[in-house]
Amino acid sequence: MSLEQRFGLAGKSVLITGGSRGIGRKIAISMAEAGADVAFTYARSEKAAAEVTDAISKLGRKTLAIQADAVDLARAGEVVDQVVKEFGKIDVLVNNAGITRDTLIMRMSEEQWDDVITTNLKSVFNYSKSVIRPMMRQRSGSIVNISSVIGLMGNPGQTNYAASKAGIIGFTKSLAKEIGSRNIRVNVVAPGYIMTELTQDLPEQHKEAKEKATALGRAGTSEDVADIVIFLASEASSYITGMVLQVDGGLAI
Secondary structure, three states: OOHHHHHOOOOOEEEEOOOOOHHHHHHHHHHHHOOOEEEEEEOOOHHHHHHHHHHHHHOOOOEEEEEOOOOOHHHHHHHHHHHHHHHOOOOEEEEOOOOOOOOOOOOOOHHHHHHHHHHHHHHHHHHHHHHHHHHHHHOOEEEEEEOOOHHHHOOOOOHHHHHHHHHHHHHHHHHHHHHHHHOEEEEEEEEOOEEOOOOOOOOHHHHHHHHHOOOOOOOEEHHHHHHHHHHHHOHHHOOOOOOEEEEOOOOOO
16 A cells, blocks of 8 residues: 555645755655655755655655755745745645754863754744744644654763754644644654664664664664654544654664
8 A cells, every 4th residue: 555545645735844865855755655745945965955856756746945044044934935835835844954963061062062952953943933824824734843762861972962852842742732723733753763874874883782772673764754754744643742753663662
């Protein structure tokens, strides 16, 4: 059974931040496979963005790649306006943009702290705030925020990252209570150890240790995450809001 048959996103319009690489790339293409038109932002690589738009176009879906700095609130408003103009509406927002600047706090600079908090957490505020008004007008919508199990369990050398991802969870629960009466749902997906281009080059010993720490004994895939995001975007999850869905193979049990 295809993703479109399983989740029925035909006619839906999706905006994803950070959609040209890694998990964001997989979410963007999977959303198109499920029948949605997909817009996404990217930071720098026009080549990577073009590869995603090409893949989506081949699936027969509308697509739009927009270069934007996720930390800029005014730019977030412009992006949302552009997507609404092109697609007519935004049914789903996926806040995926994120970075890491890992180091022990004794060595962490203020810039490393600020960069991670601003990119990972403020971007969620920027795009959620910007998309709320059109979603309220249509009295429907789903916002899916990508956090991490690190935001639940912490990790040495990642105080900045853990703080940003924990903040996303608190933000999500609060926003879900604010706008639930307008039929807008807000949920979190918290991935664990997921194999992407960022993690595949880690030392084998490190990868083996991470896999052994999971209950399932393996790393996750971008598809594992994308499937849950699509579920939360679809009517199959119409009575779920304010929740954290861990996609971690039991890492944070």
